[in-house]
Amino acid sequence: MARIGVFICHCGENISATVDVAKVAEKAGKLSGVAYSVDYKYMCSDPGQTLIIDAIKEHKLTGIVVASCSPRMHEGTFRKAAEKAGINPYFCEMANIREQVSWVHPKSDATTQKALDIVRTMVEKVKKNTALTPIKVPITKTALVIGGGIAGIQAALDIANAGHSVIMVEKKPSIGGHMSQLSETFPTLDCSQCILTPRMVEVAQHPNITLYTYAEVEKVTGFVGNFEVTIRMKAKSVDHSKCTGCGTCWQKCPSKKIPDEFNEGMGFRTAIYSPFPQAVPNKPVIDRDHCNYFQKGKCGVCQKICPAGAIDYEVQDEFLDVKVGAIITATGFDLKHADFFPEYGYGQFKDVIDGMMFERLASASGPTAGEIRRPSDGKIPEKIVFVACAGSRDKAKGIEYCSKICCMYTAKHAMLYKHKKHDGDAYVFYMDIRAAGKDYDEFVRRAIEEDDVHYIRGRVSRIYEKNGKLIVKGVDTLMNGDPVEIEADMVVLATAVIANQDAETVAQRMHISYNKHHFFAEAHPKLRPVETNTAGIMLAGACQGAKDIPETVSQASASASKAIGLFSSNEMTREPIVAVVNRQAPPNFTSCTGCMLCMEVCPYHAIEREEMKDRTGNLIKVAVKVNAGLCQGCGTCVAMCRNKSIDLQGFSNDQMLSEVMALLNS
Amino acid sequence: MSEQFEPKIVAFVCNWCTYAGADLAGTSRTKYATNVSIIRFPCTGRIDFMLLMKAFENGADGIIVSGCHPNDCHYTSGNFHARRRWIVFRSLLDFMGFDTDRITFSWVSAAEGAKWAGLVDETTQRIREKGAFTDFKKLDCSTFEKISHDAITE
């Protein structure tokens, strides 16, 4: 028999000014099942809580209703009090008579009646409550970091330095990402590789980090603290345990005319290759699509000359299953490439290049050893035009967003050029200058004022070739929209930052959301910017949206701290507000008929197939079960289930129906 | 009848948007009609259509169903599923001749305290004009009598 206690709070005068609290307490005391009812000035105060605790003990209450403010405010407070008094905290319900009664209605009988109605409703609910225990889930204290760019590197190092294991997966033969391709970095102009490569080496040598390059995540199942991940280890054709990285193979490889991705196609590499001299690991892989042995069946030079006998043409892709507790997605970005800008002649004129190509031209390790020479004839350009917002903020191109980094790197490019070619002319066409970072605007001002870069506010309409020059036609909107025409030797387009081509596939594999541009979605744009909607999966870097290096590193450290926080205890406690599939005695096992129609509605993939078997292993029944680790308690499956086989703890069918009945039947 | 009719209205709302929106109406001290009482659900996706039927059966004159705006669901997609359910449920009720104007469906976000207050007042006024919901009660008396009468005369 239920013995419910009702505690009506005055909240100073916040409630008692419009609700006749004494009357509510008196009437509530007469409700069926209510053993004790009282009103008090401040229920949430220490004496108020003591009053509740004492009443529970003295009157042997089985459940309590605290009629006061919103449960969003003090549910936790009163549940703790209930627990202190020795009853299950989930036998405490709150009747919201402040935010939804006393504050919105004038003093009247109707207001008091409404307060009483709500109290009665919650009394009926609490009678149907059941004891719930917080769900404890063990945590595997290993993090998976997907992507070995600066975001992944930072996150991996932070987690590893906190003493936890990290598995890093990078799809390319080396870690380093886009940052390893950059020349100098804004706003300080320090050399990108100089600051990055020590970090790359640290990753490779860190005792807590296991690095898998040339590998991709194939499948992710499980839930926070308990993910199971399958990693595809692409066949490198080189046994890295034997290879010493001596480089003999790539010096002798006869396929030498393969466009070099690291140099944005402005140089060549061999079929067996390590992408750049500072690569980590600095051991080669064979690009099977371009290797004579794999394409034509003959060659085998590298195998013959390898002093370590490391070349293995027979090796196949291998799959590795790992268990991890948290996943940090740091898969990076891509840039819009050729054919997107026919009006700018990109892809048609060799000297119209994109920002990343310019980085390689300006880089000391690039194809021109850091001298800015144009791709067509190797001449040093006298005049360069930089076009910002090439594709970005352009609805017509389908990219409404700002790529965020272009204003800064365009200023940097113009500066680098001016530093190397003092008498050269640099023009920048821009829409707005967005230089909102620390020391950023000063940097752009320096380009304009000290390095004499000509900034023209306006868009470029067309670029064409005439007498060996690139004619750039645009307007200067600060000069009444006067047309501008510049004869340039080279044009650099700050093309839009876009999501990786396979971003959608990656997101679907991880069960995380993404926006229409395929950038991964954070759980909350302001308050949970590094977590995804899937608990335990965090985001770092430009896979979430365009970002510069400082921002990427900050986000990487933030997501690392989320993982470290998760790993700080051996198990995780969750609110037991989860769906459960009912259980019955065999041979029924459950009333669930296994139609599986609920599986699709679950946003968390928490509903799983369950097979009931007899002792000899024969299949008797197929039904579903809810993975309490994944379930977030929305209850959409509950309303979907035709014969009420699934119910939601804390908001059960019995509770909700009792509430409806109680509210309407005084 | 000198006294104006005061309808009983039940609101089925989600915890994260509309319930919070109603709390906001409270903290902003926005006044609205006392006729509506809230039942809190985790998500609109949790709201079973049978609960609406039960509310009418137990004397509700009107119902409000409200949750997060599309794309704002705390659980990503509960409100999208709910929306489909309401599209179908509403058309079923309409086909059965039920007065669907007695149910207000709405999206009220946690920031829309004023919208909540307006919704309550507007719904209360509409139901007040319609008068008490008697279709179910009539069902229990008059129709049955008529049918049994027909059966007897046949």
Add this chain to the structure above:
Amino acid sequence: MTPLQNKVAELFENGTISLMIGYKNAINKLAVPCFIDHATQVEQLIYTPECKGNLSVYLHKAEIKQAKKIGILANIATLRSLVQLTSENQLSDIEKTVITINAQNEVLVFDNMEKVEEYVQANFPEYTEEDKKLLEQLNSMTRAERWQYWSEQFAACVKCYACRAVCPMCYCSSCTVECNQPQWIKVSSETTGNLEWHTMRAMHLAGRCINCGECGRICPVGIPVHLLTAQMNLDIEKEFGSKTGFSCNSGYALNTFKPEDKEQFIK
């Protein structure tokens, strides 16, 4: 022997099936279901316009499932229910051979559901003229008239649950009406409870009902309950573009959504 009987005898003899669910003659020229487990009994089998019952409903029965190799004679509605049941994971444990007779009176045998699906999609049925007329009549009424119509209809309901028993989609081992914690719907037959039962039934079948019309045909007091789900299916197809009993892989409009789903009534 008819071609159907020959075919079924052949299936028994070559061991393809061990139980055949079909129709046989009954009094008043009616066709009733029959279950035969040997080639010698095939002469009972008939296939006439009277063979309306949806035989797929028997596939849920434990005693039938034991047979393992089941042949089932299916009219187009039954074929659709097989497709829908497959999408709802209800037939995975049954080895079945589906036999139908097409418009040219040819006996067709399908040994897998892909072929059934293909046939159903190529021969997708429309509503009967009678149902179309009834729906049109109901839709042209005023709301109050419709309420009056259905109130009278439901008042006659005796809660015999024949509509449920005959429905191939009502396969839950325990139905919501039998749930008593909480009791959603009163067990006894009384008008509000009757309305709730039919509302719930229609909601549970909306987007799943394959329009065989059996529930309406079987109702002992003549309530055209099938019209509720028939109308729901029309609305669902119009709103969401999905058809029931059309694809073995998916097809339930209410467990999926599109962010751009349209409605005018949500404020």
